Amino acid sequence: MTAVTANGTKAAPGGWRRNYTSYAQPLVFAIVGLLIPTLVTNISTLEDRWMPLTTMVLCAIFVLFTLGLNIVVGYAGLLDLGYVAFFLFGAYTAAWLMSDFFFQIDPGIHLFDGTVTDKTPGINISFWLVLPIAALVAALAGIIIGAPTLRLKSDYLALVTLGFGEILPQVFRNGESVKGFNLSNGTKGISPINSLDMGWLSWTGVVASKVNVFDYTTRYYIIYALCVMFVLVSLRLRDGKLGRAWLAIREDELAASLMGVPLMRTKLWAYGVGAAAGGIGGAFYAVSLGGVNVDTFNFQFSVNVLCMVILGGMANVYGCILGAVILTWVNYTGMTEVGNAINNTFGTSIEMPHYQFMLFGSVLVLMMLFRRDGILPAARSKHSRELDEAIEARATGDETAEATA
């Protein structure tokens, strides 16, 4: 479309990049993901050993987390070392609202939940309602944590978020008796959580009305759909007014504010949206596992998700997906299976998983030395760094740089 501008002076030539989100890539992503379970279940070595559906569900959960953190760290450039807080809020929201944990409420509250009998006490809300609630709770938590802290600049913000990420699990660990009220059941955790309610789809005859403990295929499709949704959200936001404001803040906070970008509100949106993804992922995780355990929520989680963002490619949605899938797979299946393969072939008895962190660390170091922008870098960051390096080299009189730049 050639647009004639308001004053009619000029039509836009086709060469100008329109800020429209392309749907081709998300579509490919969606189709590939949908085909994977069919593919895997048909090849037994894949399903049994290399790509069990349980791992793939976890991969997808971490994709969601990584996409969420990418909005905060990648887009807005706010280093968050306490992402676990949002994971925690999502998971506990699901635990509170989908179990008989609050047995004091009797008869229980039931909302569209077909998985338990009406006599069950506690709050029993359908998973599909809990999802947006968990997103909201996590987003609110993000805004409450963010409001006092987002005024801080990079390093300080990182430390404060680290603090929050440490405090919150501690609160839930000790939350067995808050003035006599059992908030979190402490280290015992909350379990069981009601299963996924698929009653509204049972008329199709494809899925059971209640997702079976072993039904990882349905679980996979659900979390994958959520991932596709969030890919779209990420891309749309990136190409809109908010995404530009995030980038501008990442580049030069002061200049951004003088160009009319409200710093606090814009940063809070980044925190809120990122947290919502964490909340949704957390709720799904809790329901998928059928319970929450406070030990899951540790600093290691925040670091892992951050590594996925950095390794995959900061600010690049597909890089983040790749980073999440690779690292999650290595953590849960890869190391063990590669170890087994080596042992079977060479007759050794190496306990590969023991070397996980050594390998992990080495890969990170190597990446930072040789491919700082991640596996799939965002066009901007790669370009920007190369240009910086060329300018630096030129400034120091390196003539070879000019030839290669």
Added chain:
Amino acid sequence: MTELLLDAQQIRVEFGGLVAVNDVDFTIPVGSIVALIGPNGAGKTTFFNVLTGLYKPTAGTVMFDSKAVSGRAPHEIAGMGLARTFQNIRLFGTMTAAENVMVAMHPHLKGGLWQTIFGTPGQRREEHEAVDTAHDLIDFCGVRGDPDDFAKNLSYGDQRRLEVARALALKPKLLLLDEPTAGMNPQESDDFIAFVRKVRDEKQLTVLLIEHDMKVVMGVSERITVLEYGSKIAEGTGEQIRTDERVIEAYLGKAATEGASL
């Protein structure tokens, strides 16, 4: 008396014991081009920073467009129609030239989070128009480079012009230019004088510039204010400033006026 766009009264800025701006009165009539000059360290940029809300003055009030500026956040002041460029170029390097300009449309774009996520027709149309406006502004300011190239890749002159384009995207009533011709050659400076006039006339705004190049200052400004050590030492037309003894003293030293050999 002409209508005032900006009315700053008794502005005082202290950093610890240092008085950076000393009880300065400063007004800008609507539609004029005025200049703020003074030797290095005279407090010009500090004064700019007070106007744009970066610094809170120790004392004094700033009225912009008959509304009080003090106590407002920089983005609010920008939204009121006060836009600026920077002494050291501060573009968003890894955003394209067009995106840089679109950032400054932030206060005028309505598409919020949900409209963006769902890509409502209104939001799409708005984005579409924003791209067009950005390209128009880039053209208007005479940026020769590709609007879709990263701002970092543009030539120095283009970056300076892009900063003006970005400031204009705010639809300002008052445009503050902080040393806009720094690093330009005489020809470019001449072009710039013509450009500032064009901006003022076509966009119907008011311009305040800080400048060191006397040729530019004398060529473009209708009124000049001179600061020295944070105090206003002179104010008037180019002719008045040129012959003002205190100004000559401030720039060339006391000997110059005593010798009267100018």
